[in-house]
Amino acid sequence: MPRDTLTRDQIVRAAIDLMDAEGLEGLNMRALGKRLNAAATAMYWHVTNKDNLVLLATDRVWGELTLPDLEAAGWRTAATAMATDLYAMFTRHPWLVQVLAAHLVYGQSKARHDDHHLAVYETAGFTGDQADRATAAVFTYVLGNAAGTAATASLSRKLTGEQFHDAMNSAQQIAMGYPRLRARLRTPAADDYAAAPDQSFEFGLQALLDGLERHLTV
Incomplete structure (x- = not known):
């Protein structure tokens, strides 16, 4: 072309x-x-x-993200929707995790998202630095969860299927020497030692929002 x-x-x-x-x-x-x-x-x-x-x-x-209508939804519904949408974006584009570690990220779409994210927590009753800390806590939680997906994507490009399988077997053998990890591996749901339990993201997000909500009543 x-x-x-x-x-x-x-x-x-x-x-x-x-x-x-x-x-x-x-x-x-x-x-x-x-x-x-x-x-x-x-x-x-x-x-x-x-x-x-x-x-x-x-x-x-970043422009793929949807910004919920704060007049139509409560702050927790909006906060959950934004965090879930952000997590989905990171899992669609795992390279974003690498970018955030190596670049100062800015732009119109990110600013639009960040401004609305602050509005969610200001609507809840957080003010000033409180709103900044609340948004930072949620963003960090989302990014931390997405890091696992990014790592898996990177490893899948670097390792052959046999290498990955061998590494997982080695990890499981080590884990069998520890009682709680051994018990987890022996459950029917433990197909993958490195996998998080189902709905871990949703559980952790709601626990985080519970904690933030309690701060509003202190």
């Missing part, structure tokens, strides 16, 4: 698709050019450099 027929939008969308498939480490101008049937140098007519492209792609996917 000649450079004069490329658009920034096409490049950003292709970068997202490439990182979804190959992770942040898979993004480079040569691979992107191949995906777009264009010379690698053609990318630089539309984006400054790789870091600039990563920020554009990140803000694009």
Whole structure:
């Protein structure tokens, strides 16, 4: 594709698709050019450099998030919806976890989301620094849960199926030496030693919101 027929939008969308498939480490101008049937140098007519492209792609996917109507929903319903939507975004695009560890992330879509996130907790009754701490606690919880998905995606690209299977077997053998881990592994539901129990995210999120709600009554 000649450079004069490329658009920034096409490049950003292709970068997202490439990182979804190959992770942040898979993004480079040569691979992107191949995906777009264009010379690698053609990318630089539309984006400054790789870091600039990563920020554009990140803000694009942040725009996928839905902002709940605070007049139609209570603050806890809105907080749950935003956290769940954010978690789903991270699991759709696991490379975002890598980006947050390596880049200062900003953009219009992220600012729009962050502003609305603060509004949720201000609606609940948190003020000033309290609202900042509440949103930070929930965001950190979501990001921590998404880190497992990102790690699994990264390992699946680096390890063969046999290597992954061998590593899991080794982990299980070590775990069998500890009574509580051994008991967990012997339950019918323990198909995967590394897997979290069903509905762990939902359980933890509601427990976190319970704690935040109690702060409002102190």
